[in-house]
Amino acid sequence: MTVPRAEDEGFDRRSLHERIAADLRDEIMGGDLPPGAKLPSTVQLKGRFDASNATVQKALQLLKDERLVVGRAGAAVTVREHRQRTVRPAVYMAPAEPGEPCPWLTESSKGGARARSELLDVAEVTASADVAEALGLPPGGSALLRGQLLLIDDEPVELVKSYYPLEIARGTAMTKRRRIKGGTPAFLADLGYPPRLSVDRVSARVPTQEQYNVLQLPSNLPVLRTLRVVHSDGDRPIEASVLVKAGHLYELRYEFTAE
Structure with missing residues (x-):
């Protein structure tokens, strides 16, 4: 060479x-x-x-x-065994059945892995420009943030920050600093906002300081950043999530059919 x-x-x-x-x-x-x-x-x-x-x-x-x-x-x-994981985003859209854990926990636990989540933050915050646009908020508008860290076998794998319009979230259990049984998709469906369409925008980025530290990244390798916007009836945006995972350990799998 x-x-x-x-x-x-x-x-x-x-x-x-x-x-x-x-x-x-x-x-x-x-x-x-x-x-x-x-x-x-x-x-x-x-x-x-x-x-x-x-x-x-x-x-x-x-x-x-x-x-x-x-x-x-x-x-x-x-x-090493089982280092790279394939993620199928479409699997996580449907709300969990009553009494069942959220789809991410169910999928990630397949094969014997121990999947869990840690709730990091619940607060009303000023939405970033892309989140505000996704939720139809004015620049500098506020939204409810629910931030969590997803772990597999006690290893941090994904940082998730989900934002919700205040007119939907205020006065509900979503504003409490505790887990939502079955996950927020099931809770939103019960509120009358079933998920109908999910749109992902995926990019590779250099990790921020927070992402580097929380995900315990070993170096300055890119992360996969997904801005996921969930729409309900009438094309109403009900959730915008920023999901960040280590780029060298994950691939995203999307499946399409010809119309």
Whole structure:
């Protein structure tokens, strides 16, 4: 492998160990290096990337910090089991059946995982510009925020901040600092606002300080940010949620049918 010079057009300005980690990360996430597979040896990686032993070790340490691989000095490095999760957003739209937990808990618990949520905040706040627009609020308008952290096997996986129009939320249990049994979709449906349409806007972003700390991210890798707007009858927006998850551990799966 020939390392490009700084003056070459399109030169990747990341350090070599970051570039090595990026290529290996892509192979892990793409399935070329599946869970349980051994990574190429240090000697093989040195030859492939024309790198020193120290540079290869720094690249492998990045992947270990990201919890993608495991291994110790002098031993084979292997891809960790069950690290990447596929999320199907459409599954979470329907309200839970009476007495059942919210769909996220049900889906995430499949396969024996322990899924739970922590309620972080409930307050009336000034909505950000994109949330205000989504809910049809004037610039600087207020909404009810319900923020929570989702965890799987006690590992933080997603930061969720959901916003609701005050004319819907005020005077209800949504304003209380406690969990909503069955989740807010079921509660809103009981209030007369069943979900009819959910629209996702997904982007990759550098994590904010809050996201970096709450999700315990290992580095400055991008996060997947979803702005999800739920509409009820008459196309009325009833919820706008900002969902943030580690980009290197998740993929989103959308299914479409031809009309």
